[in-house]
Amino acid sequence: MKSCLKPLFACLLAGLACVAGAQPAPSPAPAPAPQAQGQQPPQPPTVSASARRLYERSKGQLLQIRTLLKTQDSQASVGSGFIVSDDGHIVTNYHVVSQFALEPDIYRLRYATTDGQSGALELLDFDARRDLALLRAVDDGKGGGLKGHGALAFRPQSQPLAKGERIYSMGNPHDVAFAVVEGNYNGLVDRSFDPLIYYAGGINPGMSGGPVLDEDGRVVGVNVSTLLFSQQVSFLVPGEFAENLVKRSLTAKPIRSAAWGRLRDQLTRYQDELVARFLSAPWESANHDRYRLPVPKQEFMRCWGRGTSADTKGLDFERSQCRMDHALFVSGNLQTGWLDMSHEAYDGSKLGALRFSRQYSGSFRNERLGSADKSRTAPYCKEQFVDRDGLPLRAVVCLRAYRKLEGLHDLSVLVTTVDSPTEGALGRFDARGVSFDNALKLAAHYLGGFAWTKSSKAK
Amino acid sequence: MDEKQQGEVMAPATATAPAAAVVELLGRDGRAIHVQHVTHWPVRIGRSPACDIVLDDGHIAGEHAELHLAPDGGVVLKLLPSRNGGSVAGKRVPVGAEAALPAGGAFQLAGSTLRLRTSADPLAPEQLLIVQQARHWALMPALLLLMLFLQWVDRWSAVDPDSRWIDYAVPLLAPVAFILGWAGLWSLGSQIFQHRFPFVTHLRRALLVICALELLDWLLPAVAYSLSWPRLMVLQALIAPVAAAFLVAWHARLVWPGARRTLSVGIAALLLLGLGLQIGNRQEQQYVFGPPYLASLPPPALRLAQPQPPEVLIESLKPLKAELQRQARKDNEGAADDDSE
Numbered sequence: 001m002k003s004c005l006k007p008l009f010a011c012l013l014a015g016l017a018c019v020a021g022a023q024p025a026p027s028p029a030p031a032p033a034p035q036a037q038g039q040q041p042p043q044p045p046t047v048s049a050s051a052r053r054l055y056e057r058s059k060g061q062l063l064q065i066r067t068l069l070k071t072q073d074s075q076a077s078v079g080s081g082f083i084v085s086d087d088g089h090i091v092t093n094y095h096v097v098s099q100f101a102l103e104p105d106i107y108r109l110r111y112a113t114t115d116g117q118s119g120a121l122e123l124l125d126f127d128a129r130r131d132l133a134l135l136r137a138v139d140d141g142k143g144g145g146l147k148g149h150g151a152l153a154f155r156p157q158s159q160p161l162a163k164g165e166r167i168y169s170m171g172n173p174h175d176v177a178f179a180v181v182e183g184n185y186n187g188l189v190d191r192s193f194d195p196l197i198y199y200a201g202g203i204n205p206g207m208s209g210g211p212v213l214d215e216d217g218r219v220v221g222v223n224v225s226t227l228l229f230s231q232q233v234s235f236l237v238p239g240e241f242a243e244n245l246v247k248r249s250l251t252a253k254p255i256r257s258a259a260w261g262r263l264r265d266q267l268t269r270y271q272d273e274l275v276a277r278f279l280s281a282p283w284e285s286a287n288h289d290r291y292r293l294p295v296p297k298q299e300f301m302r303c304w305g306r307g308t309s310a311d312t313k314g315l316d317f318e319r320s321q322c323r324m325d326h327a328l329f330v331s332g333n334l335q336t337g338w339l340d341m342s343h344e345a346y347d348g349s350k351l352g353a354l355r356f357s358r359q360y361s362g363s364f365r366n367e368r369l370g371s372a373d374k375s376r377t378a379p380y381c382k383e384q385f386v387d388r389d390g391l392p393l394r395a396v397v398c399l400r401a402y403r404k405l406e407g408l409h410d411l412s413v414l415v416t417t418v419d420s421p422t423e424g425a426l427g428r429f430d431a432r433g434v435s436f437d438n439a440l441k442l443a444a445h446y447l448g449g450f451a452w453t454k455s456s457k458a459k
Numbered sequence: 460m461d462e463k464q465q466g467e468v469m470a471p472a473t474a475t476a477p478a479a480a481v482v483e484l485l486g487r488d489g490r491a492i493h494v495q496h497v498t499h500w501p502v503r504i505g506r507s508p509a510c511d512i513v514l515d516d517g518h519i520a521g522e523h524a525e526l527h528l529a530p531d532g533g534v535v536l537k538l539l540p541s542r543n544g545g546s547v548a549g550k551r552v553p554v555g556a557e558a559a560l561p562a563g564g565a566f567q568l569a570g571s572t573l574r575l576r577t578s579a580d581p582l583a584p585e586q587l588l589i590v591q592q593a594r595h596w597a598l599m600p601a602l603l604l605l606m607l608f609l610q611w612v613d614r615w616s617a618v619d620p621d622s623r624w625i626d627y628a629v630p631l632l633a634p635v636a637f638i639l640g641w642a643g644l645w646s647l648g649s650q651i652f653q654h655r656f657p658f659v660t661h662l663r664r665a666l667l668v669i670c671a672l673e674l675l676d677w678l679l680p681a682v683a684y685s686l687s688w689p690r691l692m693v694l695q696a697l698i699a700p701v702a703a704a705f706l707v708a709w710h711a712r713l714v715w716p717g718a719r720r721t722l723s724v725g726i727a728a729l730l731l732l733g734l735g736l737q738i739g740n741r742q743e744q745q746y747v748f749g750p751p752y753l754a755s756l757p758p759p760a761l762r763l764a765q766p767q768p769p770e771v772l773i774e775s776l777k778p779l780k781a782e783l784q785r786q787a788r789k790d791n792e793g794a795a796d797d798d799s800e
Contacts (some may be wrong), residue, residue, distance in 0.1 A: 160726070314619030350620060353758045358616040365754035372743035377786040380745045382775045383467055383752050387766035392759070393767075396752040397776055401783035406619040409783070421758040434779045440773050 020306070036037055041223065049216060051321060054168050057217050058082075061152045064112040064172040065121070065135070065209060066093045067099050078109060080093070080171030080223065081135065083155075084246050088137035088146035091242045093211030093224055094126045095329040097133045101126060101259045102331055109345040111137060111146070114178050119145065123247035128263055128328055129270045129337075130241040131224050133209075134249050154243040155218035161185040169201055169223055169234075170428040171210025179207070185220070189235065192326055193274060197221045197236035242399070258351055264405040267328065270337060271408070275431075275438040278339060283449040286343065287321060290455030290456045291391070291417055291425050293343045294449020296322050301339065311360050315359050316347040334375045336433030341446070343427040353421035360424050367414055369398050375398045376410060385418070389451045396419050397443045402433070411439040413446050425450075476528055477577035478502050478695040485565075485572040497575075502526040504568065518543050518569035526575060527557070534560045536577060543569035577766045599659060601666065602634075602666040609673040610634055638665050647715040663711055672699065680755035687764035689753035696748040697734075704730040710722075743786070 061083040067076045079096030083089065090111065100107040101123060109121035119137050126133035139145030161167070169181040183201015199212065203226045213223040219238030254413070255262070278298060286293040295303065303322040308315070321342035328337035344363065348356030372378035379398040386393045396414040415430040426438040431439065451457075482502065483491035497513050504512040507521035508543040520541035527535045537557045538545055545551075545568040547558040560566055562745075564575035571763050582696035642662035675698060708726045712719055741747045 108639065163629045227564050228763070312619075313621035352620075355616050355620070357757050361754055362617075363757055365750075368795055369751060376785055378743045378745060380779050380783055380786070381688055381749060381752050382772060382779065384772045384775070385764050385766040386772055392762070392766045394753075394756065397772060398751070399776070399779055399783060401787035403787045406784070406787065416756060418756060418759050418762060421760070424756070436783075439775060443776070444769055444773050447772070 003166070012189050036047075050166075051168055051180050051182050052446075054215075054217055055170065056288070058152060058170065058211070059114040059178070060149050060215060062114055062170050062178060062210070063090060064108045064175075064178070064206075064226075065090070065096050066112060067097065067107050068109050069111055070106055071158075074174075075152070078172065078175045079208040080206065082152050082170075082209075082211040082219070083146060083149050084219075084242075085151050085250065086148060088139070088149070089124070089136040089151075089245065089246060089250060090121065090137065090146075091211075091222060092133050092135060092411075093222065093237075094128050094131045094133045096209045097123055097126070097135065098329065098331050101255065101263070104256060104258060109135065112134075113149075122254035123259075124252040124254055125243065125245065126259070126262075128266045128330070130237050130245070131329055132222065132237060132242050134245050134246050134252070136254070147237060152213070152217070154239045155214055155216075155220045157240050161214065161220060162245050163187050165214070167199065167201075167212050167214055167220055169199065169203055169207065169210060169212045171203075171207025171223055171380050173204035173206045174366055175206055180432055183232065183234070188287065188328075191302045193299055193324060194326065195238050196224075196326065197238055199234045199236050200232050200236055202232055203227075203234040212239075220308060224352045253378075254424075260404045263330065264408065267330075267337065267405060267408060268435060270328065271438060274337065275434055279441060279445055285453070286345070288345050288425070288453065290420075290423060290453060291321075291345070292340070292427055292449070292451040293345065294446060295320065295343075296339075296341065296429050300324055301341075311348060315356070316349075317344050317350060319344045329403070331375075333373075335411075336402075336405075338432050340430040340432075343425055345425045346423065348422040348424075351422065356424075358420045360426070363426055364414070364416055367412075369412055370400060370410070375401055375404065379412065386415075386447060387446065390457070391419050391450060391452050392448070395447060399436070399439055403434070407435055408433045409436055409439050410434075411442060415442050415447065415450060417450070460690070475532075478581045480575060480577040482526075483574045483576065484514065485574055491574070497526075497577075500528050505572070509683045514568070514571055516569065516571050519571065523568050526560075529559060532579075532648075533562070534577075536560055536566050541569070545569065594663070598668075599663060601668060602663065604672050606634065606638070606666055606673070607631060609670065613673075628725070634669075638662070638669065641665055645710045645714065648710075652714050653716070657713055660713060664704060664709050668709075669704050672702050677685070680762055681757050683753055683754050685755050685761045690749065692749040692753060696750075700730060700733055743789075 007209035063081045063083065065079045065081045067078070068074070069076060076099055077090055077096070081090045081096070084091050091097060094101070096234075096373045097109060100109050109123065110118055111121055112118045119140065121135045122138055124134045124136055129384065137146040155161075165185045167183060167185050169183060170179070172178050181201050181203070183199050186198040186200050189196045189198045190409060197212075197220070199221070203223050208225075210223045211219045214220050219239045219242070221239050222242050223234070224237050225235045227233040227235075248448045277300075278296070283294040283295045284297045286295045299326055301322045303320060305316040305318065305320040319342065321340075323340040324338040326338065327335040331335055346356075346360060346363070348359065351359065369379040369381070370376070377400050379400050381396055381398040383394070383396040386395045398412045398414075400410040402408040411429070411431040413427075413430075415427040417423075417425045427446075427450065429442070431442050434442065462538070472530060480497035481494050482497060484493035486492040498511065502512060502525065503510045503522055503523045504514065505522040506514060506516065506519045510522060520539070520543075522539050523541045524539055524545055525537045527537060529535045535557045536547055536552065536559075538552050538554050539675050540554050544554065545566065547566045548561045550558070552558045560575060562580075564577070564580070566573055566575075611627065614627050617625055639662070642658055642665055645661040646658040648655045649661070675695065679695045679698075683689055704726050708723055711722045711726070715722060720765070739748050745751060749782070
């Protein structure tokens, strides 16, 4: 409650959308900060003092990364970034520069410093899996190029943060103004395939790619995303991945043509690892009397369930859905690299065979497989009655191929049990961005998850 | 007096007058709505009661035109002074001029279409009356009941057991109202063009097609499922437009029996156009017609096909790899590769 009034006041002053309204201790806009110092001595500013100190120290390395159309000066998107070398190397998110990476003929990249300077940027490398990119300011020979602006250092991995430690996120939210946001380190996100820091603080669009610093001004992570419809649940890419990218590609040649090939190679390597890890664990069985229904054991998937109320007079069902919450960003209209599966177990004993058949079919028909679009083909399917240890199934396997990421596919498997006139289960498995061979392996693995339960087999 | 003198003048030149002749006033549909016998030649036509052929049309002068027997045996139209004049075979005839009537004897005075028929003209043969075959009285109620039953089964199977009777009212009554309205509109068409109102025939045709469609709607998925022939659903996708086109052609045959061939060709062309558009629209899809997969799950007792081991399904997917690759490259022209490779 105590923090309610201040952000409100800040919003009124700004006259803009309240993009940082949820911060517990809002820092005023960067420009008037030094004056405020002298005007408000009675306030006990122990906390914000370190934010101010950190901002003052690192504002020279803090940048806004702007994607502009080649032919005009209006911005297509904005993000943030930070300088990591004396030569003007910059780290940001891949998704901040993806438009340039995939369509360099249409877009160009520029930076803007906190003191209003700006200049051109070139893209050296990116890591789509970690959503990171390495840029360099172009030395135009007129003293530009950000040489000698200093560099932010990474916090060594040998000094891990403890839960609750205060860390400071920087960036330029919504192109409003450069900002520093206080928050807490809360360890890594549970059930995530790749490590991701859970940051309790407000990150907003435009801050993506900005640095997150510890009390000593060292980079602990990079702003990347936030959970929608939640308060202060934000995510950071751990600093070590950014550090690795910098080390690896410091001397790389700039990317000047569309980087689909590089992106495809990275996604192909990623899906190989993902599928291998997924296939290495056996299925768990859902708690169903009649059927063994596959539920993943993997710790990188999160499951939710729901069912009909007990007094329904129609079809009883229980639904379970397990999915990876994190997807890889490819472009503004394509995300990939995740698995999603669900099943619905139906009991139609109150309906009778004909009614059950009708409603069961309706549910099966409702499954959406997608249609041809710019990035993927239409689904191509095969279907059959499948025998799983005596349990008859109707199975449909569909694949869509990526147009520009050759060799990658979306897989959808639909399975229904067809043994009982008034009982059934409908399962669906989806994998995004997997190779053809991996898709077949996943489909076979999923079908293998269906069978009679021991008790029903005994009958 | 004038008339007699003229008649006398013309008389010597007259070839033999036909034994009998009539002047008919034609309606918009080409049927005669008013017939008057010609009692003597020449024939004077106009609005005045003094004329031989009296027309009740405000656009016709009191004495508008005359028909004369030509010396060569034909008939000539002579226009008398009037404001609206007349024409023969589409050509305007000036006042005072004469024009020979064409075969069939049609001519136009102001807005009225007239025809002279004489006993010398060949007479068209008598047409056989189309008498609709008498059907059993129970056929129509049986068809209506069948349709209602199919609608009821469709609704009953879609709702939960605790649904109230009112839930059935709209799904049952709406199709009945629709089909009655449909048959009524076609009957109106028949009324306009054929001067009869064959409501029962139109209704029977619509009911037959709709009942057949609904039965196939149940039957085809069941057979496709039973034998595991998912592509049988292509038939279902094609049957609906074909049946609709057939039904329209069937109705239209009652309304315009003379234009049977034109109608069939026209409707078939429309049907092909529609199907062609669908083919063009679904080039990207795996199948041009029918759903991507068979979604019907009838009771397991209907299943005749033997379930296969999962490996068979996985094996059957392998040819899709090349097919998908080909499909993926279609719109991929011009995508530059990364320079780092």
